[in-house]
């Protein structure tokens with residue numbers, strides 16, 4: 259048998275009592291694309307962090323070309339030709355794209371201009387639209403992700419590890435990335451990528467490793483499996499997919515939230531919002547479709563009060579709330595699940611219970627004689643842990659110790675409760691496994707049935723279609739049109755997302 263490029267043999271990793279990996283063995287050949295599948299908390303990120311030198315294995319060995327190796331730091335991993343793009347960005351917000359890409363890679367004087375050109379070339383090669391001089395802090399999540407990818411490409415890499423690389427990309431961008439993966443591996447390089455998207459696995463992987471509860475449950479050739487078998491292997495049961503109640507009675511309901519000609523002044527790199535007028539009824543889900551970075555985040559922040567519009571008004575139940583700040587809007591019943599959970603949604607060094615208290619009206623809800631009622635808070639957190647199947651030993655577990663998907667569930671659980679009237683979801687299922695996606699969709703429909711109004715921003719068209727009563731398309735900060743979801747097809751929505759106006763989209767596409 260051919261000697262493996264890299265091999266992991268009998269790797270175990272423990273975090274106190276948590277068994278993150280147990281006796282994990284698999285290998286990767288040169289030129290091979292390996293997909294790593296598994297539920298949230300299955301141990302995928304941990305095993306990759308071991309290969310990248312971020313964690314030290316408690317048991318087991320690593321090999322390259324048949325020879326045992328030690329990888330004690332990312333620097334050592336990079337020297338062996340391994341790069342990893344992590345789930346949460348490691349970019350410096352106050353630095354430019356160029357500065358972030360070359361960070362730690364340049365010796366001597368930095369010739370910014372030349373490097374900028376080189377980065378532009380690299381970006382163009384892979385179809386990424388980027389301005390090397392933009393500051394990271396001004397870029398939308400989707401664009402930041404592209405910088406991460408370029409940063410890894412800039413280093414001399416033979417094994418590229420990607421932890422959910424397409425989570426923030428549009429279908430077209432994801433397709434481009436997969437094209438890159440094919441080209442990159444055709445030159446004898448290897449790729450391991452973690453994903454929850456089975457379609458992606460079936461389109462690009464040569465082999466699939468399925469993990470469950472820290473162990474390898476399957477090591478299968480792509481050609482010998484299918485999506486159904488993979489989902490069963492991953493979660494050990496069948497899923498009942500939710501469908502929304504087709505009756506569109508929500509439109510007859512009163513208007514809950516109204517945006518009137520909302521405009522946001524342009525900042526460098528950030529798309530402005532132009533003259534946005536939208537209504538959201540009681541018991542309605544309004545989907546916002548669009549390529550990421552077209553103003554979605556700004557729109558969400560205007561609704562939740564983190565940004566104030568330059569022009570235009572925001573009304574909640576007929577009351578003008580334009581000038582009301584975030585804290586007031588929470589008290590008024592607006593919940594917000596931001597796209598970038600790790601930086602905007604939670605405090606990593608606090609426990610799950612403390613994170614659940616964050617932003618909520620703790621002065622009323624959680625106080626007992628002037629102090630926080632810890633017992634009640636823990637009980638509440640425990641219930642949420644059960645309801646959302648958050649994999650954590652206790653409410654006191656520190657957020658940093660949770661897997662990415664489980665951190666996300668904590669924010670979701672809290673904001674669904676905070677939003678008594680309106681809940682804004684920005685990419686609610688990004689990074690979640692199939693079971694969790696299914697659960698969140700059920701939660702969204704349940705909250706709608708209670709009469710809450712939902713603003714659902716998603717780059718996943720299947721999610722937009724599955725849940726929304728009406729769909730608005732956002733392009734370069736402008737609404738391209740608002741439609742009943744039955745009026746739209748994937749083709750039509752795709753054209754609108756690409757900037758075509760309603761009148762320009764032919765009937766054939768609809």
Ligand SMILES: Nc1ncnc2c1ncn2[C@@H]1O[C@H](COP(=O)(O)OP(=O)(O)OP(=O)(O)O)[C@@H](O)[C@H]1O
Nearest residue numbers: 273278298299300301302303304659660661662663
């Ligand atoms: N630094 C840490 N401290 C304590 N526990 C940890 C730490 N990192 C991971 N764990 C635990 O190890 C287990 C595996 O986590 P890991 O992040 O590898 O899962 P994952 O499969 O990547 O999940 P996801 O799909 O949600 O990203 C989880 O139970 C997690 O809570």
